[in-house]
Amino acid sequence: MKREDVLMEALPYIQQFHGRTIVIKLGGHAMVDQVVLENAIRDAVLLHYVGIRVVLVHGGGPEITEKMKQMGKESVFVGGLRVTDAETLEIAQMVLVGKINNGIVSLIAKCGARGIGLSGNDGNLIIARKMDPQKVKIGDVEQEVDLGHVGEIEWVDPSILHTLLDNRYIPVIAPIAIDRSGGSLNINADTAAGDIAVAVKAYKLINMTDVDGVMDATRTKVYRKLSIDQANNLLKSGAIGEGMVPKVTSVINGVENGVAFAHIINGNIEHNLLLELFTRDGVGTMITVK
Amino acid sequence: MKREDVLMEALPYIQQFHGRTIVIKLGGHAMVDQVVLENAIRDAVLLHYVGIRVVLVHGGGPEITEKMKQMGKESVFVGGLRVTDAETLEIAQMVLVGKINNGIVSLIAKCGARGIGLSGNDGNLIIARKMDPQKVKIGDVEQEVDLGHVGEIEWVDPSILHTLLDNRYIPVIAPIAIDRSGGSLNINADTAAGDIAVAVKAYKLINMTDVDGVMDATRTKVYRKLSIDQANNLLKSGAIGEGMVPKVTSVINGVENGVAFAHIINGNIEHNLLLELFTRDGVGTMITVK
Amino acid sequence: MKREDVLMEALPYIQQFHGRTIVIKLGGHAMVDQVVLENAIRDAVLLHYVGIRVVLVHGGGPEITEKMKQMGKESVFVGGLRVTDAETLEIAQMVLVGKINNGIVSLIAKCGARGIGLSGNDGNLIIARKMDPQKVKIGDVEQEVDLGHVGEIEWVDPSILHTLLDNRYIPVIAPIAIDRSGGSLNINADTAAGDIAVAVKAYKLINMTDVDGVMDATRTKVYRKLSIDQANNLLKSGAIGEGMVPKVTSVINGVENGVAFAHIINGNIEHNLLLELFTRDGVGTMITVK
Amino acid sequence: MKREDVLMEALPYIQQFHGRTIVIKLGGHAMVDQVVLENAIRDAVLLHYVGIRVVLVHGGGPEITEKMKQMGKESVFVGGLRVTDAETLEIAQMVLVGKINNGIVSLIAKCGARGIGLSGNDGNLIIARKMDPQKVKIGDVEQEVDLGHVGEIEWVDPSILHTLLDNRYIPVIAPIAIDRSGGSLNINADTAAGDIAVAVKAYKLINMTDVDGVMDATRTKVYRKLSIDQANNLLKSGAIGEGMVPKVTSVINGVENGVAFAHIINGNIEHNLLLELFTRDGVGTMITVK
């Protein structure tokens, strides 16, 4: 492919995205592999430089588990959700906010832009309430389990994001929320990314993960483009792998509430972010209203 | 070359040029070959779309000659300059403003942007005074020849350009000036482009012509990059072909008065404008302070 | 009449018109008689100076016919409309845009203000579509005649006019439109003036012509003031001379769509423009809603 | 004292401070006693509410030591400064940013205002370079000791603070800086508060600590008011206790570089912040140019 053809293809996209807001969820390997993370940040900063308003949301489960082990504390999961007692919450906050979030902001500085690390209590960004006890099958018996300091998002106040984006900062958000009495709650990062994208009226929501996109039941084919209906049907049919369910649910939620385009792409392959945004065919799965 | 590499190379340039003003001189074949012109306009509109403030300046000598012939009037040149009596001036204005300029504006509309055609009397854009009689060798005798309604630029008032660019219009300028008493004067388009670039504080001045750039005396090698000193030396050494002299003089003048980068490129090759701007090596000659 | 009485009478009008937009159609002798034109422009510039936002629209039929004759091409009219083949269109554009329009802008400069020449393709100002073939009686037989590149206005986008007026330029508009595919079309200047006045939300539309206003069937009395109903009745009754019909139709259209006052005045008498605007009785015909 | 007298005394101060910036350093007990901290935050939020632009800077040494002990790692101090290897730095960041800073932001939310937690890498707020090895007497021998990831502030960029204050957020700053290559460095919180106060052109710098102000050598009398010269003399005379030295040095630095008033007050006594600001006599030590 000739250089001029790549440019001719890319320039209209660059124009189209200029001044729009794109929320990028960083997850998977990027949270444990510094090289993968740095590549993603470098691409995100390029997007920032061509006039896109970039918001980053990150997870960090494996690092929390790791750090807890280091501190001699065992991680307990029920139905895929971490049981979060006060001590776990403190460790989670220290890892998510003091280590991962802070580290991403430093990488942004290294790439020549200016990031601002946030968690849900900064500017009352994410208000949540304690999640109701979950019904989980333990052995053969269904039980109600209280997950502790785990939250369900009630409301996202995007004011601080607008303030920062208007002043050309890249906000970096850790998945911690604040409750009505000022306490902290652990929240799911995929869900947070979707709710933030809706609140900030994002044009695109991009979930960077470890697989190439939404796959069919045989795990051999990646869907290039799905409508909300198709994506919902795939969810109902059980064709979507367990780990992918919250990601697909989150982007569907985004698109149903005003985000124009959602994408799920493999963040482990260098520059996938640029190729998804600036080429006609893209590299992952794009989900739109229809 | 991989797509992502082209993008990685181009994006920083796109960022760097965003919001900057670039003056493009359209000349040569583009003035007579509709396909070449349309390609140039399409690329210029792409630049406009990625946030560059684009100003177009055009010539039109061959079309004037053609139209004069059609109207049974002979063109007279002295020392490369057209002798311009009142009738010739009227024809020149009709061709430059009523045909070529108007046609470029229509092409811009066709490419999806909005152009505004201007000549030097619009908003008192270009003030000139009648050129002094030129000393020319006719046969063996040096004679003073009055060129008629031919002007030398005194002052460019860029206000209307700022007004239009701030409102996202592409100004298209014909090489006609106004004198202090409201009369019209024919001016050299290359010179006009240079003076306009200086007045509008352009970041770049690009002269699109029919050759690949500034060549050495053997006409085999194109200089990729010249400092002002080098370019001036080439001019003095006589190595630069006659047709290229006003172009090189104009871009040197631009760079000496504040334009950061000047380029001479071959406009006949599709997308040369994009390649010159968005690749590291470019395709023509770039002239800078040093 | 005492000076102070003229002033006492004029000052409230000056106040009333301050900051309002007035569209002036220049036609008739002014298009061929340089002195008449210059007088009209001088008055228009005075209006500009007392804070009125002035828009000029001009015609140019006779000059086109003249220039075509000069180029050995015959003008063909069907039902009062010029049959416009490609060559005729090119000549019309060169005359209207390159000569008349450009000349008016130079006169404005001479009077100390700043004009900007526009035709319909500048900033997509006037979008038109090719006129349907017209039914015309040729001899005794009614025939459908294709008029060629003649347009009917579909839409006027006043953005560029607001941009220019806000920055204290006087826009001067030639009666050429652009079609949806970027081609040019010849349009009627009276109609254009009316549609532009509506689009730009003008306070007044003034048609300067060669007669003293709308006259009764005997051609002896000028109506000072007509309501839309009265004007429409005159049109229907056939009392209005053929040449005046498009002018009256255009101003009625203007008033029906929001222009507060329309005037038809004799542009050949010096300062009629000032007297119509700044005296109680005026000098021509004023048409209002009722 | 009558209510109205308190009001009469306080209102002029309230007016005087309106719209001014005040940097408050939180330290001592407030970092370990949640009640003391909460009282300080409540008063700071009141200041915010009467129109003062409040910036908070906090320390956290004791908590870091505590957390390190918990993780089985010993704290090493040389000449009063913590030797900071990579692991120590990581723990310090997690405690300062993920726990203390985050906790203060939550308390602000609880008091009804909106805080934003920052460390030095957010928006490139604090740029530092690695501190040179320190000459320390160990036993009888003076040795050069490399303190590891400990920084000396080079430059404070207050842009993000202005952005946040203009939008009515309370910035809360942890004493972590970023170096030129994107790495993190531990910095002294008192020094940071002084440099931030200078960079943000603060009107006042208030250091809240565990003692009642600057005391004389007998530790019985608190100086109410000191000029820079007096404070410098006290420093030289050795009359100032070791723990107080960096605090006094920092506020002198602030006042010498444009901060109008610096205060050292006892943060352990409820509402001392209000009494220092809104009463004629105050409660601690005020340091001014003279």
Add this chain to the structure above:
Amino acid sequence: MKREDVLMEALPYIQQFHGRTIVIKLGGHAMVDQVVLENAIRDAVLLHYVGIRVVLVHGGGPEITEKMKQMGKESVFVGGLRVTDAETLEIAQMVLVGKINNGIVSLIAKCGARGIGLSGNDGNLIIARKMDPQKVKIGDVEQEVDLGHVGEIEWVDPSILHTLLDNRYIPVIAPIAIDRSGGSLNINADTAAGDIAVAVKAYKLINMTDVDGVMDATRTKVYRKLSIDQANNLLKSGAIGEGMVPKVTSVINGVENGVAFAHIINGNIEHNLLLELFTRDGVGTMITVK
């Protein structure tokens, strides 16, 4: 009571009132006792300084009576209203505008702020019409009495108040209105204060008078807080003293039309204005919607 407690109590009120408009009616002793007046102005200027938009409205009946006596003219009252012939009106205007109003503005200057004296004709602030003849019992006979130049307010145009308040001036308003033909009318100051408070969308209306608030029929107890219904009932029951009736009516009218809080306080006791606004219990009667 401790200083810090007074501050803790006052600061939230100061914040709450910041940027809000408060209309203060000055009456009673303040109009004849320079010390009482000066105390009131000093407190009002303090309110201005903590960011409250202060509007002052004053009366002046006793001074008019006094000045009339001095000029050998008797004051005639019918049903509590001054019969105002042309000469009385002239004297009233001279006293209210040229003496009292002017004097208050000078006191404001003395306290360090900038006042602007207004009467109803300034900027067409208060438009009134002549009051209908009043039915009054004279002796045993009910008669219609024409009160002369006494007006009933029709309309308050708050534009000039906004202009002045936005530029940090304190408007001082005399109870004189203008009628539709440009004549002056005497109006009741309490009523004027209420109508101005409504027009300027005041947050509070404070009537400073000679008694401690609204009292019960026994004149021993002051009501601290009344709803509109309660106040209306008191009015109907006749429990409210004659002099207090127009004051209570005016504040009820204010609250019914959008003023959030109305207060009646004793202006003769120093600093009552501050205590009413900045303490929880206040010192007079507060009237709210319910």
Add this chain to the structure above:
Amino acid sequence: MKREDVLMEALPYIQQFHGRTIVIKLGGHAMVDQVVLENAIRDAVLLHYVGIRVVLVHGGGPEITEKMKQMGKESVFVGGLRVTDAETLEIAQMVLVGKINNGIVSLIAKCGARGIGLSGNDGNLIIARKMDPQKVKIGDVEQEVDLGHVGEIEWVDPSILHTLLDNRYIPVIAPIAIDRSGGSLNINADTAAGDIAVAVKAYKLINMTDVDGVMDATRTKVYRKLSIDQANNLLKSGAIGEGMVPKVTSVINGVENGVAFAHIINGNIEHNLLLELFTRDGVGTMITVK
């Protein structure tokens, strides 16, 4: 003279004065003859309507004398200046502010514009200090006489004038000043007009009086145009009548300090204000730098 000629002559002046500030001193008969005053106000409002920023300054000596007589108090003049004891000052203020000033504002309302009455204490507009005792010949003996509350202008703060003019109000100023301790002082109205014109950077200062302009010693010829030097020489030569001296001194002062043009015209002749401003020859005396 033909209407169009009057218009052609007037329109450039109207344009020239648009947005400029003109200070008009009203004096002489206008202060006692309601018809003359009303004519002057009507013309001033017309100026306001064509975009001029109009400031009115008035005198009122005869009315004060009249009112004092009415109140049984004799007026005492020393060297042409009124001896002003406390009682006289009070009467002067009541007449100037409460009657004349207030009356002019009502006339402005009647003419359809909005005036705001001011005296020197409004917005600290005119700061003065008590005039030093004057040396006056009483009989044959030169004595020092203390004139009482008579002031010399120290400083004019034009802020309130800009605020009002920017919001399209006409300020009307009475010749009362405020001293540094908040007391009032009587000042000369001609002097005040000149100082205000300088402070507000007026383009013109117009003194409307009872004579046709500055006359020569024979009192038969009016000077049409004087330079400052010529005017000063006339003053020195004693050719200027006593009553005219303060007026000429005031306008010279204005022109020497930045007012472009000063005029002295006869206010008793209707529309002289318009004729002076909008005709080439004018009707009174114009004084300029040279």
